[in-house]
Amino acid sequence: MSKSKKISTLSLKEYWNQFSPFILPYKNLYLLGFLPIPISVFCSVAFPWLIIQIVDEQLVGQKWEGMGFWLLLISCVLVVNYIASSSYLYFVQKAALFSMRDMRLNMFDRVLNFPRSYFDKTPMGSVLTRLTSDLEAINESLASGVLAMVRDVLITVALLIFLSTISWQLTLVTLIIAPPIYWITTVLRRLLHESQLSSRRVLSQSTGYLQESLQGIKTVQLYNAEAETQKRFNLFTLAFYRFQSRSNLIDAGLFAIIEGITTISMGLIIWYGAHEILAAALSVGVLIGFIQTLDKIFVPIRDFTSQIASIQRALAALQNIQSLYDQPLETDNKEESLSQADMREMESQLESFNSLAFENVHFRYSESGSYVLKGVTFSLNKGDKIALVGSTGSGKSTILRLLTKTYREYEGSIRLNGVELRDIPKKLVNNFFSLMQQEVYLFSESIAFNIGLQREGITDAGIKEAAKYVYADEFIEKLPNGYQFILSANGSNLSAGQSQLVAFARAMASGSDLVLLDEATSSVDSVTENMIQRAIDHVFAEKTVIAIAHRLSTIQHSDQIIVLDQGEIIEKGTHESLIKEGGFYANLVESADE
Numbered sequence: 243m244s245k246s247k248k249i250s251t252l253s254l255k256e257y258w259n260q261f262s263p264f265i266l267p268y269k270n271l272y273l274l275g276f277l278p279i280p281i282s283v284f285c286s287v288a289f290p291w292l293i294i295q296i297v298d299e300q301l302v303g304q305k306w307e308g309m310g311f312w313l314l315l316i317s318c319v320l321v322v323n324y325i326a327s328s329s330y331l332y333f334v335q336k337a338a339l340f341s342m343r344d345m346r347l348n349m350f351d352r353v354l355n356f357p358r359s360y361f362d363k364t365p366m367g368s369v370l371t372r373l374t375s376d377l378e379a380i381n382e383s384l385a386s387g388v389l390a391m392v393r394d395v396l397i398t399v400a401l402l403i404f405l406s407t408i409s410w411q412l413t414l415v416t417l418i419i420a421p422p423i424y425w426i427t428t429v430l431r432r433l434l435h436e437s438q439l440s441s442r443r444v445l446s447q448s449t450g451y452l453q454e455s456l457q458g459i460k461t462v463q464l465y466n467a468e469a470e471t472q473k474r475f476n477l478f479t480l481a482f483y484r485f486q487s488r489s490n491l492i493d494a495g496l497f498a499i500i501e502g503i504t505t506i507s508m509g510l511i512i513w514y515g516a517h518e519i520l521a522a523a524l525s526v527g528v529l530i531g532f533i534q535t536l537d538k539i540f541v542p543i544r545d546f547t548s549q550i551a552s553i554q555r556a557l558a559a560l561q562n563i564q565s566l567y568d569q570p571l572e573t574d575n576k577e578e579s580l581s582q583a584d585m586r587e588m589e590s591q592l593e594s595f596n597s598l599a600f601e602n603v604h605f606r607y608s609e610s611g612s613y614v615l616k617g618v619t620f621s622l623n624k625g626d627k628i629a630l631v632g633s634t635g636s637g638k639s640t641i642l643r644l645l646t647k648t649y650r651e652y653e654g655s656i657r658l659n660g661v662e663l664r665d666i667p668k669k670l671v672n673n674f675f676s677l678m679q680q681e682v683y684l685f686s687e688s689i690a691f692n693i694g695l696q697r698e699g700i701t702d703a704g705i706k707e708a709a710k711y712v713y714a715d716e717f718i719e720k721l722p723n724g725y726q727f728i729l730s731a732n733g734s735n736l737s738a739g740q741s742q743l744v745a746f747a748r749a750m751a752s753g754s755d756l757v758l759l760d761e762a763t764s765s766v767d768s769v770t771e772n773m774i775q776r777a778i779d780h781v782f783a784e785k786t787v788i789a790i791a792h793r794l795s796t797i798q799h800s801d802q803i804i805v806l807d808q809g810e811i812i813e814k815g816t817h818e819s820l821i822k823e824g825g826f827y828a829n830l831v832e833s834a835d836e
């Protein structure tokens with residue numbers, strides 16, 4: 243964890259290609275922000291020039307006459323510079339906000355369309371960090387880092403040109419500091435970038451761990467695992483602070499070194515300038531103008547380093563975010579490759595369920611992994627009820643995941659109404675099934691929202707009908723506000739059985755003929771058991787069902803029981819025939835009875 247991975251940095255061109263779509267739409271605003279820059283540059287040069295005039299012409303010459311004119315001029319320059327700087331800040335920050343808003347929306351849209359396998363591998367917290375603190379780092383850098391730096395560099399160059407016209411010797415003394423500053427910033431900048439990148443990576447891991455721990459906090463407390471959980475979080479946090487304090491050290495070192503160099507060069511200029519004045523080779527006004535301008539040059543040079551730090555943070559954040567763009571989306575090229583006529587024909591073929599056939603299906607989760615389904619063959623027709631039975635890890639859920647196209651790379655054939663599943667767009671497949679999953683996730687929204695999930699074509703009447711179908715209406719109508727009753731996080735203000743029924747109603751709301759049922763394994767109390775059993779009985783009476791079945795009653799009601807072991811079908815038949823066979827299933831039932 244504390245060891246940073248090898249840092250791979252994108253080129254500026256790659257960054258630009260990736261992120262310019264969020265900047266270009268607001269190019270006019272950015273331009274408006276840049277327009278006042280030449281005015282600022284002009285005012286920055288005009289100010290020391292005016293100081294020199296006032297000192298040499300008016301003060302040294304002890305002339306009060308005409309002073310009002312110079313003071314008016316210098317005031318105008320200051321006011322114009324102030325307005326130019328403010329409008330630069332306003333427009334640039336506004337443009338940066340728009341860019342960040344679009345980027346955040348675009349990133350969330352991408353994340354929603356990532357394949358399921360991405361979420362198998364990536365902790366939620368690291369996605370969260372990318373969408374929050376990484377974006378924040380970029381926002382900060384865009385508004386006060388990159389763009390401010392462009393302005394400061396222009397002002398510095400203009401001032402140096404101006405200074406060289408009034409005294410090239412003093413300018414030369416000033417320029418002595420340029421090479422060491424450049425060299426030091428280059429070296430420290432690289433170190434800073436590596437350190438920032440590592441700290442952002444650890445922060446994202448730490449957020450991931452935090453999110454998981456909070457999600458599982460009840461389990462942690464139940465099993466007295468608080469100390470261990472805290473210890474692991476400490477490790478992440480310490481690693482983060484180690485990288486952060488390293489970055490701070492480099493940052494502060496950079497600041498201190500540059501401050502030291504600029505102070506020494508200021509001393510040199512005063513010493514050399516005073517010597518020249520005494521030798522009558524330089525006017526007092528020029529030295530005062532010089533010293534006053536030096537500050538204007540040194541401040542941007544000093545800020546330059548903190549701007550660099552902010553840009554480094556942003557580059558590290560961009561690199562993190564880049565990983566979201568490197569991740570391919572779940573493309574449904576089937577939908578794209580079908581002509582409208584083909585699509586219509588497929589829609590009519592899949593209007594309602596007729597048949598499903600698995601033929602010699604092999605599947606593994608990754609190319610290097612071992613097969614979790616090996617030559618699975620079975621079929622069912624409209625109205626059939628099939629129970630998938632088998633020990634844990636035998637491949638039952640995998641069969642449902644293939645059917646819902648959660649994973650697509652199967653070998654062999656899966657035909658829905660005679661159409662090969664891999665040729666059917668996911669959108670059509672989703673409409674085809676009602677999936678009741680074991681794990682229930684409820685949003686902190688109303689019951690109606692949780693059933694309908696704002697899916698296209700699901701009306702309020704449809705939501706109520708679905709609830710009625712699984713007998714959830716009985717308890718929902720008794721709740722304060724009924725269907726508008728707001729659930730707490732993950733339905734914690736409902737009982738386990740009620741949560742299951744809401745999820746069941748959610749599955750049934752799509753009104754599909756084919757129900758995929760992943761029965762909960764955890765034992766529930768008998769009241770809940772009865773509530774759920776009634777819902778299942780209703781579904782069994784009217785729909786075609788493929789059930790991962792754990793209850794004996796569900797299994798016995800099935801027309802066909804498929805027994806899986808290590809990804810292979812080892813037995814097939816009805817409850818009675820399999821009991822008669824006296825094989826794996828008979829043993830299973832026998833051991834459940836004991």
Ligand SMILES: Nc1ncnc2c1ncn2[C@@H]1O[C@H](COP(=O)(O)OP(=O)(O)OP(=O)(O)O)[C@@H](O)[C@H]1O
Nearest residue numbers: 362607608614632633634635636637638639640641
């Ligand atoms: N996302 C995944 N990535 C890699 N392997 C997986 C993944 N999901 C499941 N597996 C593996 O595939 C095999 C079959 O898993 P599956 O979830 O289909 O089993 P199951 O029969 O439904 O088990 P259970 O009854 O415990 O839910 C298991 O060995 C499991 O470890």
